[in-house]
Amino acid sequence: MQPVWNWFRWLYETTGINLTIFYDAYDRHRFFDGFLTSLELMASCIVLSVIVGVVGAWVQGSRSKALRLVVGGYIQVFRNTPPLIQLYFFYFGLGSYITIELANGRTIPLVSNFVWAILCLSINAGAFNVEIFRSGIEAVPSTTIEAAEALGYNRLKAYIYIVLPLAFRISLPALNNNLVNLIKTTTLAYAIAVPELLYVSNQIWSDNLNVPEMMNVLLIVYVALVGLFVLGMTRLERALRVPGIGL
Amino acid sequence: MPWTPDQPLIHIKDVHKSFGSFAVLKGVSLDVAKSEVACIIGPSGSGKSTLLRCINALVPIDSGSILVEGQEVHDPKLDKLALRRKVGMVFQQYNLFPHRTALQNVMMAPIHVLKQDRQEVEARARRLLAKVRLVGKESAYPGELSGGQQQRVAIARSLAMNPDVMLFDEVTAALDPETVKEVLVTIRELAEEGMTCMLVTHEMGFARELADHIYFTDRGIIVEHGPPAEFFANPRDPRTREFLSQIL
Amino acid sequence: MPVILPLSPALNPARTEGNAIRFFRGRRGIIVSVLVLLAFGIPAAHAQAAPGPLSIIATIWKWTPLIASGFLLNIIISFLAMAIGTVLGTPLGLAQISPQRPVRSVSWFVTQFFRNAPWLVLLFYAMLLLPFNMQIGGISIALPDWLKATFGLSLPVMANMSELVRGAVQSIPHGQWESAESLAFTRRQTLWMIILPQCIKRMLPPWMNLYAILTVATPLCSIVGVNESMTLTNDALAAEANHALLVPMYLYLLAWFFIYCYPIARWTVALERRFAVKG
Numbered sequence: 054m055q056p057v058w059n060w061f062r063w064l065y066e067t068t069g070i071n072l073t074i075f076y077d078a079y080d081r082h083r084f085f086d087g088f089l090t091s092l093e094l095m096a097s098c099i100v101l102s103v104i105v106g107v108v109g110a111w112v113q114g115s116r117s118k119a120l121r122l123v124v125g126g127y128i129q130v131f132r133n134t135p136p137l138i139q140l141y142f143f144y145f146g147l148g149s150y151i152t153i154e155l156a157n158g159r160t161i162p163l164v165s166n167f168v169w170a171i172l173c174l175s176i177n178a179g180a181f182n183v184e185i186f187r188s189g190i191e192a193v194p195s196t197t198i199e200a201a202e203a204l205g206y207n208r209l210k211a212y213i214y215i216v217l218p219l220a221f222r223i224s225l226p227a228l229n230n231n232l233v234n235l236i237k238t239t240t241l242a243y244a245i246a247v248p249e250l251l252y253v254s255n256q257i258w259s260d261n262l263n264v265p266e267m268m269n270v271l272l273i274v275y276v277a278l279v280g281l282f283v284l285g286m287t288r289l290e291r292a293l294r295v296p297g298i299g300l
Numbered sequence: 301m302p303w304t305p306d307q308p309l310i311h312i313k314d315v316h317k318s319f320g321s322f323a324v325l326k327g328v329s330l331d332v333a334k335s336e337v338a339c340i341i342g343p344s345g346s347g348k349s350t351l352l353r354c355i356n357a358l359v360p361i362d363s364g365s366i367l368v369e370g371q372e373v374h375d376p377k378l379d380k381l382a383l384r385r386k387v388g389m390v391f392q393q394y395n396l397f398p399h400r401t402a403l404q405n406v407m408m409a410p411i412h413v414l415k416q417d418r419q420e421v422e423a424r425a426r427r428l429l430a431k432v433r434l435v436g437k438e439s440a441y442p443g444e445l446s447g448g449q450q451q452r453v454a455i456a457r458s459l460a461m462n463p464d465v466m467l468f469d470e471v472t473a474a475l476d477p478e479t480v481k482e483v484l485v486t487i488r489e490l491a492e493e494g495m496t497c498m499l500v501t502h503e504m505g506f507a508r509e510l511a512d513h514i515y516f517t518d519r520g521i522i523v524e525h526g527p528p529a530e531f532f533a534n535p536r537d538p539r540t541r542e543f544l545s546q547i548l
Numbered sequence: 549m550p551v552i553l554p555l556s557p558a559l560n561p562a563r564t565e566g567n568a569i570r571f572f573r574g575r576r577g578i579i580v581s582v583l584v585l586l587a588f589g590i591p592a593a594h595a596q597a598a599p600g601p602l603s604i605i606a607t608i609w610k611w612t613p614l615i616a617s618g619f620l621l622n623i624i625i626s627f628l629a630m631a632i633g634t635v636l637g638t639p640l641g642l643a644q645i646s647p648q649r650p651v652r653s654v655s656w657f658v659t660q661f662f663r664n665a666p667w668l669v670l671l672f673y674a675m676l677l678l679p680f681n682m683q684i685g686g687i688s689i690a691l692p693d694w695l696k697a698t699f700g701l702s703l704p705v706m707a708n709m710s711e712l713v714r715g716a717v718q719s720i721p722h723g724q725w726e727s728a729e730s731l732a733f734t735r736r737q738t739l740w741m742i743i744l745p746q747c748i749k750r751m752l753p754p755w756m757n758l759y760a761i762l763t764v765a766t767p768l769c770s771i772v773g774v775n776e777s778m779t780l781t782n783d784a785l786a787a788e789a790n791h792a793l794l795v796p797m798y799l800y801l802l803a804w805f806f807i808y809c810y811p812i813a814r815w816t817v818a819l820e821r822r823f824a825v826k827g
Binding site: 129130132133134135136137138139141142145146147149150233236237238239240241243244251255264265268271272275276279280283 | 660661664665666667668669670672673676677760764765766767768770771778782791794795798799801802805806809810813
Binding site for chain 2: 727728730737749
């Protein structure tokens with residue numbers, strides 16, 4: 054790889070385009086770590102938010118009115134308030150109470166900023182996922198559920214084996230859209246100093262004063278990441294396509 | 301050579317048209333004289349609707365020639381505006397503009413395309429709506445009208461351009477059986493007034509009664525044609541016979 | 549090979565998300581939402597009972613005028629960014645359906661690029677790379693931070709608007725184009741007189757949804773140093789230096805946004821349902 058790094062050094066020396074993340078080993082590792090942190094953040098949030106969505110949609114279909122109202126309230130609160138303030142509320146607000154006292158008498162937060170970012174972003178995106186799955190479930194004809202019940206499935210089993218697989222396919226396009234938003238929203242973790250891509254890039258451009266270069270690198274990396282994700286999800290959509298179902 | 305009314309108003313010669321690798325028209329020729337009513341019948345997918353769209357330059361042709369009043373339709377230098385004011389077209393799905401009332405639908409093109417005086421256009425539009433028996437529906441939106449009523453507005457909308465020929469593309473195919481008749485009555489009145497008409501239709505009774513000439517198309521060619529009495533009484537081609545036996 | 553595929557079926561998240569809100573309507577909805585907000589707050593407030601609840605309310609009240617002035621800036625930014633984004637995004641969306649292939653490809657790429665880029669990164673981009681004043685003719689116009697941030701936020705709005713316009717135009721049946729063409733309307737006339745008027749109704753609910761998303765994104769400006777409500781709330785918290793204030797103050801600011809955005813969301817759903825019934 055050394056020739057490549059050298060080329061970037063040469064690029065800097067001849068054109069002034071300063072991409073330290075390629076020719077400087079320290080910046081390269083910082084950037085790569087940030088990239089990995091971002092990927093971890095994205096993957097964890099995607100998985101967790103989908104779980105929140107499935108469980109929430111299940112609860113929304115339950116017979117208990119109180120439960121439905123609670124989930125409905127959760128959705129409305131998280132949809133209609135700024136994600137950044139939600140993050141501050143969780144990390145600085147709730148986080149200040151969830152602490153552990155060390156032997157030397159100091160208290161430190163029990164939950165790291167990284168975990169808070171995952172929790173908050175997943176709960177936020179989960180609110181949207183609940184609605185997405187719910188409309189997917191509503192689109193499954195009631196006769197299909199009746200048929201399942203007639204065959205002896207109970208509600209949970211009908212949900213797992215029949216309703217969810219159908220609803221998931223119907224929900225996929227909207228889900229993709231929301232997960233793309235989630236991927237983009239992981240940059241908010243910057244605000245609570247999670248060393249993800251934006252955060253390390255900020256450090257790098259502060260140290261090297263190469264703002265335009267780093268901004269462009271950031272944009273390209275994110276657009277490429279989202280593009281790859283969309284490509285993958287489109288493949289998934291195509292692979293799961295069943296004749297006669299879906300959009 | 302200027303066109304004179306004793307020549308065919310529409311002259312179609314050896315027209316070919318493909319969509320990708322699928323040949324829709326494979327050498328179609330026919331003439332329609334002034335004030336003639338020509339009906340095109342045939343199984344679906346035989347290229348009838350495409351032929352009508354070619355006459356109006358909505359669809360370009362691959363080869364051949366279409367003359368409307370002596371003017372080559374597929375001449376790249378053609379003034380499409382001039383062509384389309386001469387050729388009116390009514391569609392199966394009516395295609396009224398849903399955000400405008402019946403009266404506005406009829407008035408729009410004369411005002412915006414022909415730049416005619418609004419008051420004159422409005423008076424004419426009201427007369428046309430009366431002619432298609434829609435007095436009282438002037439300010440109704442398309443969504444408030446039945447299919448048959450919408451289709452009659454669409455006919456009035458085309459007539460507002462004072463066309464020399466009217467093309468009807470399966471105009472009753474999307475209608476309820478009860479409302480088919482009111483549209484057919486309107487078309488018959490037009491034909492009786494001497495309007496040149498080309499119809500793609502599945503209404504065999506109507507075609508037999510109204511048409512001067514029947515064309516039967518199948519798989520992109522005109523299989524057989526003739527005056528209706530002869531055509532229906534003695535179909536010569538086995539494909540025509542099979543089609544008629546299925547539909548009558 | 550298109551790396552960035554358009555998300556057309558998911559174009560309108562409001563449409564797919566509408567159902568759950570429906571069940572959750574009116575006053576009951578607000579009450580429960582407030583209860584959920586409180587449910588997060590109450591245990592926390594109890595956990596650290598040092599200053600009495602009354603003094604907390606008094607402190608919040610003391611800072612309310614400041615927070616309100618910041619919130620006003622959030623609203624101004626949201627209005628301006630929405631206006632800029634709509635004005636830029638509409639022609640971009642129309643360019644996406646242009647008969648000229650190069651125009652189509654370029655506008656598609658621009659749209660996808662700004663749709664896929666994170667809002668915060670675009671905000672940084674605008675803040676760090678826009679000059680602090682602009683020379684137009686001989687006049688130098690100062691570009692304050694909040695205006696630069698507004699421009700940064702209007703970029704993703706533009707891209708989303710572009711997709712809305714493209715989707716709406718493409719959702720109009722082909723027959724409308726065909727019949728307008730047969731009546732000798734030009735392409736331009738067809739677009740402006742026949743197609744776009746029909747699009748406006750379809751675009752209104754997702755457009756309002758976009759506005760709500762933009763509004764809840766405006767606190768991002770605090771990260772790049774604009775003195776909007778989030779920045780001022782953090783200033784107030786710093787001045788008070790009291791841990792017990794953190795949860796109530798953040799909840800308070802969340803409530804401001806909720807009270808502003810929730811009615812918009814309700815209205816969007818109502819419009820959507822009305823248009824859905826009329827067709």
